Amino acid sequence: MQSFSTFIPPERTLMGPGPSDVNPRILNAMARPTLGHLDPLFIELMDQTKQLLQYAFKTENALTMPISAPGSAGMEACFVNLVEPSDKVLVCINGVFGNRMVENVERCGGVAITINNTWGEQTDLNAVEDALKANPDVKVLAFVHAETSTGVRNEAKALCELAKKYDCLSIVDAVTSLGGIELDVDGWGIDAIYSGSQKCLSCVPGISPVSFSDKAVHVIQNRKTKVQSWFLDMNLIVGYWGQGAKRAYHHTAPVNSMYAMYEALLILKEEGLENAWQRHALGHEKLAQGLSEIGLELTVDKRYRLPQLNVVKIPDGVDDAAIRKQLLEDFNLEIGAGLGDHAGKVWRIGLMGYACKPRNIDHCLAALSTVLK
Numbered sequence: 335m336q337s338f339s340t341f342i343p344p345e346r347t348l349m350g351p352g353p354s355d356v357n358p359r360i361l362n363a364m365a366r367p368t369l370g371h372l373d374p375l376f377i378e379l380m381d382q383t384k385q386l387l388q389y390a391f392k393t394e395n396a397l398t399m400p401i402s403a404p405g406s407a408g409m410e411a412c413f414v415n416l417v418e419p420s421d422k423v424l425v426c427i428n429g430v431f432g433n434r435m436v437e438n439v440e441r442c443g444g445v446a447i448t449i450n451n452t453w454g455e456q457t458d459l460n461a462v463e464d465a466l467k468a469n470p471d472v473k474v475l476a477f478v479h480a481e482t483s484t485g486v487r488n489e490a491k492a493l494c495e496l497a498k499k500y501d502c503l504s505i506v507d508a509v510t511s512l513g514g515i516e517l518d519v520d521g522w523g524i525d526a527i528y529s530g531s532q533k534c535l536s537c538v539p540g541i542s543p544v545s546f547s548d549k550a551v552h553v554i555q556n557r558k559t560k561v562q563s564w565f566l567d568m569n570l571i572v573g574y575w576g577q578g579a580k581r582a583y584h585h586t587a588p589v590n591s592m593y594a595m596y597e598a599l600l601i602l603k604e605e606g607l608e609n610a611w612q613r614h615a616l617g618h619e620k621l622a623q624g625l626s627e628i629g630l631e632l633t634v635d636k637r638y639r640l641p642q643l644n645v646v647k648i649p650d651g652v653d654d655a656a657i658r659k660q661l662l663e664d665f666n667l668e669i670g671a672g673l674g675d676h677a678g679k680v681w682r683i684g685l686m687g688y689a690c691k692p693r694n695i696d697h698c699l700a701a702l703s704t705v706l707k
């Protein structure tokens with residue numbers, strides 16, 4: 335039989351589409367003793383985590399909490415709770431994750447109407463408004479704020495205004511946006527939002543913060559049918575993550591991962607949300623400048639580029655996979671490949687959370703310029 339030994343990973347620099355480099359403070363937090371998940375001290379930590387999440391999302395929504403599973407579960411939590419069979423959902427697609435939203439709608443028995451925009455471009459607000467006019471019975475407008483597959487920022491505030499104008503709910507994917515660019519759940523009137531731990535929060539993967547407005551909660555509490563997922567039924571989860579010390583068992587929270595989530599949010603609060611957004615913007619400028627100096631071109635229009643996810647055109651004749659392999663093996667540096675239609679044509683360079691710092695940018699530029707020679 336093969337012999338086994340402890341797995342000791344190398345120290346990589348993670349500059350792909352996520353996970354991003356985890357702050358050592360967060361890794362240390364994870365290594366602390368595990369408490370029972372209904373221990374009063376853990377319940378206190380749950381309450382504080384919710385408050386910090388409200389800060390990060392800029393919301394007073396009472397139903398704000400981390401789901402014990404990755405971003406995809408946050409996505410499902412929003413759709414399975416708000417979409418019932420035959421409900422119409424308008425989904426904006428301009429990359430991989432919009433398509434996943436359609437899958438979610440259909441699996442809930444809903445009807446997805448789609449607005450398709452070219453990958454690399456923004457969702458067209460006029461097309462969304464026309465579709466809302468043509469379909470007055472749309473219940474939900476769903477879109478991705480920061481499309482990780484293309485590096486594009488969609489106009490979340492304007493899209494939420496359209497949702498309000500046409501009297502429908504909004505579901506917003508903020509997996510890559512939370513902590514990296516401006517996001518204002520209450521100010522923009524977002525009804526349901528989900529994110530991920532492993533991008534601009536620089537936490538370990540596997541946790542998905544979500545938040546639901548009072549209007550969305552009312553809709554969930556007055557459904558005609560049961561939520562198809564027992565695990566993600568917010569009516570049940572709220573008994574575990576709800577207010578006060580009286581908590582009912584729902585599932586066993588990943589206790590140490592929640593220590594990590596708490597620490598990540600604490601770090602964000604200490605830095606200040608606006609400062610974190612500013613740090614990502616400055617990091618992007620430095621990277622963009624350096625890339626152009628070594629002859630590499632960013633593909634997304636400056637006006638709606640994501641600072642935390644930089645899409646770079648692969649120069650003609652350059653072997654995508656060979657370069658990424660060399661970066662990993664010789665420089666311990668991970669950058670991302672293109673997804674779907676973009677495979678082989680672009681690289682995705684992440685500047686997310688703890689990974690967004692001058693030292694990493696210099697390391698990435700030096701490594702790229704060496705391997706491209």
Ligand SMILES: Cc1ncc(COP(=O)(O)O)c(C=O)c1O
Pocket residue numbers: 351352404405406407409431478480481482483507509510530539540
């Ligand atoms: C925009 C977006 N939505 C959803 C997801 C899914 O998150 P997870 O991989 O944590 O399940 C991702 C992951 O990269 C993402 O970038």
